Each structure stands twice: as C-alpha cells, then as structure tokens.
Amino acid sequence: MRKYYRTMRMQARQIEAFRAVMLTGGMTAAAETLHITQPAVSRLIKDLEAALNLTLFDRRGNQITPTAEAVELFSEVERTYLGLEFIEKRANDLRNLERGSLRIAAHPAMALGFLPNYIATFVRQHPDLSILLDGIPSHLVLERVAGGQFDLGFAAHPVERPSLSLTPIPASAVVILRRDHPLAERDQISAEDLVNERIILLGKGSLFRHKVESALGTTASSQKIETPLSAIACSFVLEGLGLTITDPFSAINLMANGLVARPFVPPIDVGVTLVVPNHREPSRLAKAFIAGLAQGIESYLTAVVGASTRP
Numbered sequence: 001m002r003k004y005y006r007t008m009r010m011q012a013r014q015i016e017a018f019r020a021v022m023l024t025g026g027m028t029a030a031a032e033t034l035h036i037t038q039p040a041v042s043r044l045i046k047d048l049e050a051a052l053n054l055t056l057f058d059r060r061g062n063q064i065t066p067t068a069e070a071v072e073l074f075s076e077v078e079r080t081y082l083g084l085e086f087i088e089k090r091a092n093d094l095r096n097l098e099r100g101s102l103r104i105a106a107h108p109a110m111a112l113g114f115l116p117n118y119i120a121t122f123v124r125q126h127p128d129l130s131i132l133l134d135g136i137p138s139h140l141v142l143e144r145v146a147g148g149q150f151d152l153g154f155a156a157h158p159v160e161r162p163s164l165s166l167t168p169i170p171a172s173a174v175v176i177l178r179r180d181h182p183l184a185e186r187d188q189i190s191a192e193d194l195v196n197e198r199i200i201l202l203g204k205g206s207l208f209r210h211k212v213e214s215a216l217g218t219t220a221s222s223q224k225i226e227t228p229l230s231a232i233a234c235s236f237v238l239e240g241l242g243l244t245i246t247d248p249f250s251a252i253n254l255m256a257n258g259l260v261a262r263p264f265v266p267p268i269d270v271g272v273t274l275v276v277p278n279h280r281e282p283s284r285l286a287k288a289f290i291a292g293l294a295q296g297i298e299s300y301l302t303a304v305v306g307a308s309t310r311p
Helices: 012-024 027-036 038-052 066-097 108-125 138-146 207-216 230-238 284-291 294-305
Strands: 055-061 063-066 101-106 132-134 154-157 164-169 174-178 199-202 226-227 241-246 259-265 274-277
Touching: 012 027, 012 038, 027 038, 063 066, 101 108, 101 138, 101 284, 108 132, 108 154, 108 230, 108 294, 138 154, 138 164, 138 226, 138 274, 154 230, 154 284, 174 230, 199 207, 226 230, 230 241, 230 259, 274 284, 284 294
Parallel strands: 101 132, 101 154, 199 226, 199 241
Antiparallel strands: 055 063, 154 274, 164 274, 174 241, 174 259
C-alpha cells in the first residue's frame, strides 16, 4: 500500500506565539501579550512542534522550559524579526518623510543660488534625508531626468520634451549693481537709466542675451565684458567693472557682499522650468519638495529684490 505523508508547514502566527513564549517565559504571559487565550497559544506551539518535528519545550505541570533546539531557533527568529522591524521602521520613515533620497539636477543659475537656499530650509524640516544637487546645462537636465538619473530638475525655458512633465516657474530679470552705485537708490531700473553705463553681458548667442540687447537698444556703452555665467557677472560687478542684467536666482549669495538687485523694466522673462518624468509617479519626498517650491521661490525673490521681480 502506498503511503502518503502530509507535510505540515509552519505559519507566521505559530512563530509569533513561539517568540512571545520565549520572551515572556510562559504560555499565559504570552497569551496576554498576543491578546489571545492561553489554550490558543498552547495549540499554536504544538502545531509548530509538529510542523518542525521538534520538541521546543519540556513540560512539567504548568511549567515549561525551552529545549536547546528552541534556544537556537529563537536566535534565528530574532534575527528575522529585527530585519522585519527595520523594514517596518524604514517604511514608516519614508511615509513620514523622515528618510529617503532626492536627486536634483539644475542649470547653474538655480544650482548656485536659489536651490541651496531652498534645500537648506527643506532639510531643516527633514534632517535625515539624502540630497544630491548637480549643476549642469539645461539640455543635460532634460536628458538625465528623462533617463531616470535624477528625480527632478530645473532648466531654462522654453523647453520641450514629450517624456517629461514641464511646469514653468516665472521670474523677471534684475539689474545687479554695487550698493554704492547711484542707481541703487531706484526702486526699478529701465534701459534709459543705463545710458553710458558699463554693462556686463551674459550668454552670447542665447535667447536671454537677445532679449537684453533688444531691451537696451543703443543704450549700452561700447566697452563690453562678457561671461556665460551670471555668478561670474555678479563677481565682476562686485569688482567695480560695471553692472549686469541677469536672473534673480543666482544673486542672493552676493547680496551680503555689497551688491543689490533692482527690477529691470520693462520686465524680461528669465523664468525656469520644473522638470519631472511623466512616465512614473514622483516619490512622496519629491512631491513634498515640489509642494513647497512656490512659497520658497516667493520668499527667495522677496529677499533678493522684492515681489516686483515676479511678472
């Protein structure tokens, strides 16, 4: 006659009961910990012993003593539980935005000015986060966010990319000048105010440069200093080589060094574009970062030059 053997497998509830008995030292105490009856705990332990084909406890009346096999098994159970507790804690941290990582790519104007300022505020609210900020040209921001190397990015607009979700962030150009310059007394500065001023120009061949030159017309002096980066232009201004028209995002770091920013009129759009992938949902952390952007930018621009920098 053919014999069939039914293989019994241990269950999570049995392991939970075993752990409770080992930790409390008795069936009754374990039952109180698990909020079940003492007979239910006894049944779970017996079923576990049958599933493992091991005697886990020596029973003498109402007293139980763990066997050597039970002690060894318990050490393995504890390792597993510690791992599960770590996973649960990590999940709670992620849910509460207490841990996690965020990778951000931005064109240099944002990476050198506004973003360190905003990230500092964000990290103070969520101190155990891991943040990566990289300053790269706008076309690389688009490529690397689309390729999944970064969670979000900031690029100079206008931009277009079907695989990305693009959100414009408006801002207007400012004039950066030394605090002791006569025009620093103005609330805003127009092209007419810049007659015969030495103007440090940005980004030869760029759309922004074209807008600035169109706004200035014949105003700018023949003496020209050029640089592709607004941070360098601001450093030239600090050295007394002239003034510059640039975005407000990279200006704040030099405000304490004797420079001021004044809105340029008529406004020149120097807004940026928030870039996120559209093929996957942003993480909870990325959503929280994005949710505070509008207020963060408003506060930043007010600190630089006032709300009039907004279109």
